[in-house]
Amino acid sequence: KIPNLTLSNGTKIPALGFGTFEDVPEGMYNAVLCALDTGYRHLDCAWYYKNETEVGAALRTWLTQNPSVPRSEIFITTKIWPHLMTPEDLRWSLDSSLQKLGVEYVDALLLHWPVAAERDENYEVAKDPVNNGYILKPDQPAALLAAWETMISLLTTTTKVKAIGVSNFSTTHLKPLLHTSHPPMINQIEIHPYFPNTHLISFCAQHKIQAVAYSPLGSQGQTVRQGQTVATVLTDPTLQALAAEKGCSIAQLCIAWGIQRGYAVLPKSANEGRLRANFEVVSLSEGEMERINGIAGGIGRKDGKGVRMVNPIEMFGFDLWEGED
Ligand code: A2P
Numbered sequence: 211k212i213p214n215l216t217l218s219n220g221t222k223i224p225a226l227g228f229g230t231f232e233d234v235p236e237g238m239y240n241a242v243l244c245a246l247d248t249g250y251r252h253l254d255c256a257w258y259y260k261n262e263t264e265v266g267a268a269l270r271t272w273l274t275q276n277p278s279v280p281r282s283e284i285f286i287t288t289k290i291w292p293h294l295m296t297p298e299d300l301r302w303s304l305d306s307s308l309q310k311l312g313v314e315y316v317d318a319l320l321l322h323w324p325v326a327a328e329r330d331e332n333y334e335v336a337k338d339p340v341n342n343g344y345i346l347k348p349d350q351p352a353a354l355l356a357a358w359e360t361m362i363s364l365l366t367t368t369t370k371v372k373a374i375g376v377s378n379f380s381t382t383h384l385k386p387l388l389h390t391s392h393p394p395m396i397n398q399i400e401i402h403p404y405f406p407n408t409h410l411i412s413f414c415a416q417h418k419i420q421a422v423a424y425s426p427l428g429s430q431g432q433t434v435r436q437g438q439t440v441a442t443v444l445t446d447p448t449l450q451a452l453a454a455e456k457g458c459s460i461a462q463l464c465i466a467w468g469i470q471r472g473y474a475v476l477p478k479s480a481n482e483g484r485l486r487a488n489f490e491v492v493s494l495s496e497g498e499m500e501r502i503n504g505i506a507g508g509i510g511r512k513d514g515k516g517v518r519m520v521n522p523i524e525m526f527g528f529d530l531w532e533g534e535d
Contacts, residue, residue: 212251212491215474217395218418221317221373223285225469226491227252229424229478231259237480242268244482246276246284248489254398254424254476255311256289256322257303262310270312286313287398289322289377292344292526293329293336295357302333304370318396319361319371324383325526326353343527355386362392377424378522380534381413388417398422401473402429402443402464403505405516411473421473427464429519448505458492466492467502 214222228245230253232238238261242253246269253269255262273281288311294303304319328336328345336345347353361374375396376384387393397414401407401423411421428443443449449460456463461477465488468475479485494502506516522530 212249212489213469215420215472217318217373217420218393219373219395221395223317223373223396223420223422223474224250224252225474226250226465226489227254227285227287227422227474227476228485229254229476230261230265231256231424231478232261232480238264239268241480241482241485243272244485246272248486250489251283252285252287252474252476254287254422255307256287257291257294257307258289258322262288262307266311266313281313285317286311287318287320287396288316289320289398290357291335292323292325292327294333295321295326295347295353297356297360297363299329299333300357300360301364304364308370315370315372317371318373318375319364320374320396320398321354321357321361321376321379323378323522323526324350324354324376324380324530325522326350326357327526341527344525346526346528351386354383355390358387358390358394362390365392375419378530380531381410382534383530384413384417384419393417394419396420396422398424398476400425400429400518400520401468401475402426402519403446403449403467403502403516404428404443404509405518406503406506408515411471415472423468423473423475425519426468426475426477427461446505448501452498452501456492456498459487461488462490462492463494463502466494467499470494470499 212224212226215225228250242265288307290303326347330336338345364371365374373395375394377398379397397419414421444460453460465475477488507514509516
């Protein structure tokens with residue numbers, strides 16, 4: 211049985227969710243059907259994944275085939291991409307996600323990145339004609355705060371969202387939002403044994419912001435920051451040894467380690483066997499937790515903080531976490 215976590219407004223969120231960021235949209239319909247069959251009750255979606263139509267089709271098919279499970283038992287998240295941060299565009303993005311997913315509301319709506327950028331006339335990202343990069347709004351903090359106020363108004367004046375939050379926000383990005391009438395309830399961030407993100411998780415906990423881990427298995431195939439080459443989490447020797455001792459997989463260790471640290475984890479898999487195996491949560495002793503906690507100290511920087519796999523410079527052209535943990 212997967213435990214629920216409780217957000218600051220009382221909304222329950224299952225501690226194990228299914229990530230839907232995959233390069234093969236044609237595979238997502240079957241993956242979501244399989245995830246729901248397996249028992250996943252938390253789906254993590256986004257405008258950017260460009261597959262909410264497939265996710266929604268699978269969701270509707272599955273709910274029709276399983277009338278004993280109401281929509282309200284499934285926690286659905288979607289996110290707003292940086293080029294849709296004005297009040298009108300943000301509402302447009304939410305409405306288009308609701309329509310594609312075929313639902314009346316999402317359980318959580320998140321700002322995907324602490325970045326506000328321009329769009330083109332087709333609601334796609336506008337690109338700089340010179341360097342093909344994102345065109346940033348001139349005053350980022352003001353644009354982010356305004357977007358957050360729109361999120362609050364969606365929460366308080368519509369029935370379209372049950373909870374609001376952010377993703378990829380550092381403590382610097384979070385601080386201005388703490389003074390608003392409704393601070394974020396979620397911060398979805400990179401967390402795995404090579405990047406435990408401990409400081410940001412405890413900052414979030416202090417402010418009643420629930421951390422949610424993306425790339426909990428170490429984000430296979432992502433570029434490693436600053437060009438360092440590091441081993442992948444799923445082939446890490448310490449995890450390999452522990453998995454062999456316990457007779458489970460490394461993925462199961464990563465998932466259990468996250469849930470026992472007190473946040474929700476969002477592993478993704480397009481493979482039915484792995485998707486099902488990931489849902490079988492193992493239990494770790496304190497000593498086993500400690501062994502996994504120690505891994506990041508041997509990776510990348512020698513300060514125990516490990517190394518990120520996600521590189522925002524490639525996406526946005528600047529380091530939005532400069533000088534931060
Ligand atoms: P696949 O879809 O072929 O299973 P993360 O969730 O950290 O972003 O990692 C996702 C990656 O991990 C995907 O490439 C997925 O590949 C792979 N993956 C998911 N579950 C497992 C597992 N149990 N064992 C090995 N690889 C896995």
